[in-house]
Amino acid sequence: MAQSLAKVYIHAIFSTHHRQPLILDPWQDELFQVIGGTINGIGCQSLTIGGVTDHVHLLFQLGRTIALADAIGRIKAASSSWVNEKVGPSTRFQWQSGYGAFSVSHSNVERVRAYILRQPEHHAKESFQEEFRTWLRKYAIEWDERYVWD
Numbered sequence: 001m002a003q004s005l006a007k008v009y010i011h012a013i014f015s016t017h018h019r020q021p022l023i024l025d026p027w028q029d030e031l032f033q034v035i036g037g038t039i040n041g042i043g044c045q046s047l048t049i050g051g052v053t054d055h056v057h058l059l060f061q062l063g064r065t066i067a068l069a070d071a072i073g074r075i076k077a078a079s080s081s082w083v084n085e086k087v088g089p090s091t092r093f094q095w096q097s098g099y100g101a102f103s104v105s106h107s108n109v110e111r112v113r114a115y116i117l118r119q120p121e122h123h124a125k126e127s128f129q130e131e132f133r134t135w136l137r138k139y140a141i142e143w144d145e146r147y148v149w150d
Contacts, residue, residue, distance in 0.1 A: 008062040009047075009104035011112050012072060013055060013135065015128055017094045017150065021053035027087050031079060032056075038078040044071055047109065050116040052123045057116040059104065072099050097150050100132060102139050 016022045023031060028051075035058065036046035043063035050057050058075070062068060076095045083093040104112050115122075122131070129149065136143050 004064055006062075006064045007106065009106065009109055009112075010058070010060055010062050010068065011102045011104050011116075012058040012060070012075075012099055013101075013132060014072070014076065014099040015055035015096045015132075016053075017096055019054045019096075019128055019149070020091070022083075022089060022091065022093055023051060023053050023056070027083075030086075031083060034082045035075055035079050038075050039071070042066055042071055042074050048113045048116045050119045052119050052128075055128045057119060059109070059112050059116055068101055072101065098148065100135055100141075102135060 032049040032051075035049050035056065039046035039058065039060045043066055045061040045063075046058070047061065048057075048059040062071060076099075080094050083089060087093070132148075
């Protein structure tokens with residue numbers, strides 16, 4: 001086969017540094033657009049972006065020529081730069097160092113998309129930490145509480 005073909009869906013989750021509630025309503029939608037534009041600009045395909053004041057969820061199709069860690073790094077760098085330059089928050093905006101990334105089967109894309117779009121109502125009942133632990137358990141990922149919450 002001379003052609004390389006792939007369709008890899010990723011559900012990525014990361015928080016603001018120390019989970020500070022810095023993503024504010026007046027510019028949240030524009031931040032999500034910046035994130036989506038960055039995803040598309042690095043050769044991936046943005047499908048859904050959502051979140052609340054302290055974290056975001058991304059659903060995207062990973063491009064064939066970029067590593068997941070590189071994609072996440074570029075998304076975080078571009079979006080945090082945008083917030084600091086365009087919004088000018090009183091506290092320097094930054095994302096946590098780490099992230100969670102979970103594979104999504106083609107048959108579950110719409111379910112994950114709906115989940116991401118329901119973030120505000122979901123977090124009226126559950127904290128980011130509990131939500132993230134649930135995803136880690138669901139995917140049988142071991143973690144160390146000392147290092148996952150920067």
